[in-house]
Amino acid sequence: MLEIGTGRATSVAGQGGVDAADATTLITDLPYGPKAAEVAREAVAVALHDAEADLLDDARLITSELATNAFASGRPPLVLCVDRRSQTAGDLEVEITVTDGGCSDPAPCSPPAPEEEAESGRGLVIVEALADAWSLTTGNHGTRAWCRLRRGSHHSPDGTH
Template sequence: MLDHGTERPACAPASGHTDGAGATTLITDLPYGPKAAEVAREAVAVALHGAEADLLDDARLITSELATNAFASGRPPLVLCVDRRSQTAGSLEVEITVTDGGCSDPSPSSAPTPEEEAESGRGLVIVEALADAWSLTTGTRGTRAWCRLTRGFHLSPDGTH
């Protein structure tokens, strides 16, 4: 959802979450252009405000890669959805989805291996390395890239965060 008055991403309660405790969904349109990744990173920072730095860094990098792929390989519109849910025992689950208007290339069954000297082509390899789960579904009517990150609070031996 986009707050059209400010042109900034807006957060809304997640649909389908039964207990309502700590669940937030952010949905925003991304510009169809080179700024897609930058806007996506900023939106993730808003959605994950207060999250651990490691989770935020991984989510921003993954989102940047998915938005870049959507712009480079897809058609408008580009849409980002970030679902944030607090889990039991203090863990946080984040699902990131980027959709676009489709492409003509078939869906890869796994992350492609880029040429060693290539300047691009590592996006899905990065997603695969950082995400706990991910999928990519491509088609002429739409493409959906999705991933899940789950992180828990790490306690030190004295029981503090």
């Protein structure tokens, strides 16, 4: 059990087969307020403490954006889940999910382009640019923002996959 900020984080190591020892899940409640992004970034840093710097930076930025969107557009509770799996030698796959209590606006098919001088509205554009895959599902009873990051031998330094 890990205590992160005001949230409660639980780290669960995989059990069972050979690959299960290389899987970890961290789940934490996020505060419903301006601190949601900060607590989410701290939780990702714990979950990915030994990951390469570029993966950690991307994961922290994405998580911050998803937590901010959940607070700004959703209702409590806010929950962060970070699934980490080592694939083959040196390959790492991370799935980040932020859920909230729902909203009344439908999910966009693709992130809307923000106004050039707008101070906000770039969160999903950033997620789309950094993640290998992502989705957003909204509803009155819950919203789920999810993304996957992969790093290792199949990820080139210039960002192509």
